[in-house]
Amino acid sequence: MTAVRIPLWYRGRATPDFLDSGRCACIGKRDLYFDESIEALAACQAICVTCPVFQACTRWTMQQHRLGKLEFGIFAGLTPHVRDKIVEGKEPYYDWRREWNRRNYVPRIAADVSRRAYKAGRGKRMQAKAEMPLCPFCGVRNRVCRYGRDRDRQRYRCYTCRLSFLGEEML
Numbered sequence: 296m297t298a299v300r301i302p303l304w305y306r307g308r309a310t311p312d313f314l315d316s317g318r319c320a321c322i323g324k325r326d327l328y329f330d331e332s333i334e335a336l337a338a339c340q341a342i343c344v345t346c347p348v349f350q351a352c353t354r355w356t357m358q359q360h361r362l363g364k365l366e367f368g369i370f371a372g373l374t375p376h377v378r379d380k381i382v383e384g385k386e387p388y389y390d391w392r393r394e395w396n397r398r399n400y401v402p403r404i405a406a407d408v409s410r411r412a413y414k415a416g417r418g419k420r421m422q423a424k425a426e427m428p429l430c431p432f433c434g435v436r437n438r439v440c441r442y443g444r445d446r447d448r449q450r451y452r453c454y455t456c457r458l459s460f461l462g463e464e465m466l
Contacts, residue, residue: 300353318347320346321346328368335369344396370394373391427439432453440454441454
């Protein structure tokens, strides 16, 4: 079992200054933070991941929870149940944002990169960028992408004129 490392910023002093700064990402979405559903938790964490005052918010949240002032709601991406475990010492605080980023952003970025590479003509087995043919209808090359195959020929689609055409013969 690996030890959970508590971030150094978590041990800092909690001040409510961040509430007045107007930089909180949750401003205007506060009703979402008092919903008890799993979907609301995921939406709140998606907002908290990008928040510039997350560290100050977490310190303030845990201080207020220790004082018994925050019994309900999702604050700093933590549910009341998780905050109770941290305060009681049953579970150390861990920065959930690292795990959230790996789970949610990395697969999206990888899928986006491979989709762009395929549209540009670089499949999994091709190393060099394939040169797309000119569209026979409008003469544009930079808006042409692969669009499937017909038996032994490559099919392309031009997104300028929105027409598809057959290209070179496949080997």
